[in-house]
Amino acid sequence: MSAVIFFIAAIGAIAGAIGVIAVRNPFYSVLMLIVHLVSLAALFLLLRAEFVAASQVVVYAGAVMVLYLFVVAYVGGGAQLASGPVLRILGPLFALALAVELCIAMLGSTLKGISGKGAHYVLGFGTPRHIGTLFLTKYLFPFEIASIVLLVAAIGAVVLARRRRGLETMGEEQQEYRISAHPPVNTGTIAEGAGIRVPTPEQLEPEVEVIGRPRDGGGW
Amino acid sequence: MGIGWFLAVSAIVFSIGAGGVLTRRNPLVVLLCLELMLNGANLALVAFARLWGGEDGQVFALVVMVIAACEVTVGLGLIVAIYRRQLPIDVDELNELQG
Known part of the structure; x- marks a missing residue:
């Protein structure tokens, strides 16, 4: 049963990823990425990472992708240009080489457990309780740094995208x-x-x- | 399912993202491909967490998601600013910082 779910989710994830780069219209690229993210959440569930899967769906496929869709609708897709002839040939070749290299590096490692199902499953693995305990004890410093980075990004985005005087056509009264x-x-x-x-x-x-x-x- | 299958999927997703960053010229799609690469790395982290039997990898994956959200916010802000300045939305044309 888990094998069936794995193959469905893996095919969905890879097909979504290919769709992101193959589709011409950026709007459809974003929709394909949502397919990819939901499939990836299913893979996370198979790996007993319930909290990561839930936040993946809620934060990524929900909030971040809606932000993307707003910007794509605002900017309007832009010119649909293909890249230069050199990169168009070298890019996929590089990607293929990278995939082969990564597979060799990870699957060809001498890790004994890599063909097994992983460590023995203890009840409560990957639940919000355990994740939260880790975040507030062992990983407190990265947790605080992440909050500061979020604050910096929010302020930076507002500064970057704010409306400036002189950029738009002005009314008569100005x-x-x-x-x-x-x-x-x-x-x-x-x-x-x-x-x-x-x-x-x-x-x-x-x-x-x-x-x-x-x-x-x-x-x- | 063996952990190796998940690692293979993560490698493939990462490579597709890297290829997309190289071949696409629309900065919106380049950002989407960056998301693909981060997600491939996330899948590998979660798979190794399962292999190891500790949640540390999942914590790392959550931090990666936070950083990805920040990157998206700043990147989309840049794209909106590019659009407001009426510059071409094309990573090959935006070469003012090139040395």
């Missing part, structure tokens, strides 16, 4: 005006009192001239 008004008339200056200066009709209306938009303040 344009800069220079109001070249003449000296105010009928305010009781000596020249007016002496009748030397008589206001003309256009002097009663201040002259408004658009001199341009505020300069682009952004740069990254």
Whole structure:
């Protein structure tokens, strides 16, 4: 039974991975990655990693992929270009060589348990209780570092993607005006009192001239 | 199932991700392929945790997932910034930092 589940999940994981790089539209790539992640969660369950499988589905396939879908929908996929001729041939060859090398390195190692089913299963292996105990005792420092890294990433993403002045087309009200008004008339200056200066009709209306938009303040 | 089967799957998934990083030019897909590589590594970690009989590998896998989430956040922020600057969304065109 576990062999059947393993082969279904493994085929799903590998097919999803191939789909991610084979599909042209990035939107479908993200959907294929969700297939891959769910299959991988099934493999985690077979390895008795219940908590990792659950967080894989909830955090990865749920939250992170929704973020991806939002960005793909916002950016719009971009140009669907193939890479240069050299990489298009060398890339798959490199991937194949890497797969062979990794398989040789891991399966050809002299680890005795690698063909077995793993260590003896004790009840409670991989449950949130054990994981949490490890996180708060033995791995407390990585746990705290991870929280700081999350905070830095969140702030960094907000700084990177925030809306800057000058990047978008501005509305009329944001344009800069220079109001070249003449000296105010009928305010009781000596020249007016002496009748030397008589206001003309256009002097009663201040002259408004658009001199341009505020300069682009952004740069990254 | 033997642990070796899981390790083989993880190696294949990692290699597919590496090939995708090399061959695709859309930075969104490159990020997705990075996710594939991290997931392959995660599968190997969990498989070795099962082999060893301790949860330490699973803790490591969870930390890798946290770092992957951070990487996605910053990467997608960069892509949105690239889009806002109306630069081409293409890793071959974005070569201003090339020496």
